[in-house]
Amino acid sequence: MPTTRLTAQSVARLPPPEVGQTDYFDASFPAFGLRVTAKGVRTFILLTRINGKKARLTIGRAQTRKDGPGVSLADARRQAGEWQDQVACGRDPREEQRAAKAAAEQAQQPDPDTWDQVVERFIRQYxxxxxxxxxxxxxxxxxxxxxxxxxxxxxxxxxREVVDLVDALVEAGKPALANRVLQHIKRVMSWCVEKDILEDSPARTVKAPAKLEARDRVLTDDEIRLFWSAADRMGFPWSVPLKVLLLTGQRRSEVAEMEWSELSDLDGETPTWTIPARRAKNGVEHGVPLSPHAADLLRSVPRIQGCRYVFSTTGNSPVSGISKAKARLDGFITEMKGDPLEPWTLHDLRRTFASGAAALGVRVEVVERCLGHTSGTFRGIVSVYQRHEFGPEKRAALTAWANHINLLVQNTEADDTVVMLAEAR
Incomplete structure (x- = not known):
């Protein structure tokens, strides 16, 4: 192991051996040296003892020209000195090297817990x-x-970013959406706390940005006429599902995702739509008697071979884009009326049915059964002992409501619809 005075020039010029490698140690710092291989590879090294055993530590490839790649002689000497100090204090520089290398590799890896990846796992797993x-x-x-x-x-x-996001929605005139967005963010981040992805949820103490009053919007008779005419103009695939929403009072997702297997006796005396428990919001199977008018509409829907969905444009998935369809519907209504309706949502059709059915003399418990509610008059002990399904009553109510709509659309006085309910019974 030859000893020499290492300089920037000698580091670049020390001769390589014909075979193997040669270690040249610095005359002024004997434990510090330069290893040169037969292929001319030059590496700074440090010889020391760790836990009583000889150890050779690699500092790095040597820089052989000014501003070239590699570790300069001055930097290598400084690193060797720092490592000697660490060894003297009982520390192993190799462990710190490994930790630094692992941290560098980890920094280069994509974070598996980005927002979009976490949301995907939250939806799939929870x-x-x-x-x-x-x-x-x-x-x-x-x-x-x-x-x-x-x-x-x-x-x-x-x-702060959570607050800024929901505040931006409020400022855009979407307070209800802002509340829903915050609710979903809180659920995702609480799940992350449970999974030890986060120590605490930054959304935990964020308050709902908007105080919303319970909606009581119900379409008037004139608005129902406009809605029906606009639905006619929508054409395929939206005309029928929009009308079915009004005629049945069911939820928009339940109607949009209706399957042919859920429909029975469409051509018979008791056409029925049975919403399975897996699709019902309350997890309870819900039978919806179909009025003759609703059954006629569903029979008119063209059936796509091999498609299980009643309303579909692809043949393998239910119809989508209902928000855009609502915007088109509003456009037709504005065109016919001359100005837009007072703000309303498709869910207001459900309330319109409930209010209209009550006005026709339908008992509240029958209305609730038509809507598939398990609360209200059916909560508590009543839900345990009340097993009557109200099938005939529901069919009479939905038929009377459909007759009422039919009279409105024909611009006929609707006062006779109470008689229609009596006849339906």
Missing amino acids: AKPRNRSWREAERVLGKDVTPRWRGRPIREISK
């Missing part, structure tokens, strides 16, 4: 198996949150 409305959570998060936070490590998302 929401989908437990919550029948998981598609709504997926839709809201995918449309209103993920585009803003895509690729962001969820640990970096601050409370």
Whole structure:
């Protein structure tokens, strides 16, 4: 092991051996040296003892020209000195090297806990198996949150960013959406706390940005006429499902995802739509007697071979884009009326049915059964002992409501609809 005075020039010029390698040690720092291989590879090294055993530590490839790649002689000497000090203090520089290397490799790896990746796992592992409305959570998060936070490590998302996001929705005139978005963000981040992805949820103490009053919007008779005429103008695939929403009072997702297997006796005396428990919001199978008018509409829908969905444009999935369809519907209504309706939602059709049925003399418990409610008059002990399904009563109520709509659409006085209910019974 030759000893020499290492300089920048000698580091570049020391001769390589014909075979193997030669270690040249610095005359002024004997434990520090330069290893030169037969192929001319030059590496700075440090010989020392760790835990009583000889150890050779590699500092790095040597720089052989000014501003060239590699470690300079001055930097290598400094590193060797620092490592000697660490060894003297009982520390192993190799462990710190390995830790630094692992940290560098980890920094180069994509973070598996970015917002969009976490949301995908949340929907798949938690929401989908437990919550029948998981598609709504997926839709809201995918449309209103993920585009803003895509690729962001969820640990970096601050409370301020959550507040800014929901406040922006309020300022855009969407307070109800802001509340829903915050609710979904809180659920995702609480799940992350449970999974030890986060120590605490930055959304935990964020309050709902808007105080909303319970909706009581009900379409008037004139508005129902406009709605029906606009639905006629919608054409395929939206004309029929929009009308079925009004005629049955069911939820929009239940109507949009209706399957042919759920329909029975469409050509008979008792046409019925049975919403299975897996699709019902309350997890209870719900039978919806179809009025003759509703059955006629469903029979008119062209059936796509091999497609299980009643309303579909692809043949393998239910119709989608209901928000855009609602915007088109509003456009037709404005065109016919001259100005837009007072703000309303498709869910208001459900309330319109309930209010209209009550006005026709339908008992409240029958209305609730038509809507598939298990609360209200059927909560508590009543839900245990009340097993009557109200099948005939529901059919009479839905038929009377359909007759009422038919009279409205024909611009006929609707006072006779109470008689229609009596006849339906």
